[in-house]
Amino acid sequence: MPTSNSIWQQLTGLLRSIQPCQLCHADTQHWHQVCEDCWKSLPWQRQALQRQGINIIAPCRYDYPLNRIIQQYKYQQQLQFQPLLSGLLSTLKLPQKIHAIVPMPISTERLAERGFNQSLLIAQDLAKQLNVPIWQPVTRLKQHAQKGLSRLERMSDIQQQFKLTPPDPVRYRHVLIVDDVVTTGSSIQALHNCLIELGCQQISVACLAVAEV
Structure with missing residues (x-):
């Protein structure tokens, strides 16, 4: 029955x-x-790329029509696209034995503008699929405009945006960072550095799409 x-x-x-x-x-x-x-x-690629010396796996390139879909999802609250975006991540061959998923944090100002953290929403769907927890041990301060800054100044500014939350006894050895779009990889590197500081021994990275630099 x-x-x-x-x-x-x-x-x-x-x-x-x-x-x-x-x-x-x-x-x-x-x-x-x-x-x-x-x-x-969709602009499929399904291969690992490197940004800032970090391997990043992504199902697609940040190209039409996916770039427009992600923009509408993030900036116009078109949440009906979430099943599609989460479905893209589900096609990836992820590393084995992931203990927790870390969504890319956004500042409280960005959160107030959008009403949600797009990386957290897609990370939550993936966490259910993998049956692992969401871990958010890092917060992000106000994100400043970087026009006119040199490459080193931009990297330093982004690194200073990421701060560890108050001490948390929970630790995970292997975590998966989830982001929507990766361009230069500076934000990924900044979050990666914070997680290393917290004692993570293996850090993998997945995103929906990788943009050309």
């Missing part, structure tokens, strides 16, 4: 099969609320 959970899954699958794709609206949903053609048309 089917369980209530299996019945719900069947009903959910049936409903998605008749709903229009969130991107083209011309075909029905197939992969994470988009149709098969739109899913295949």
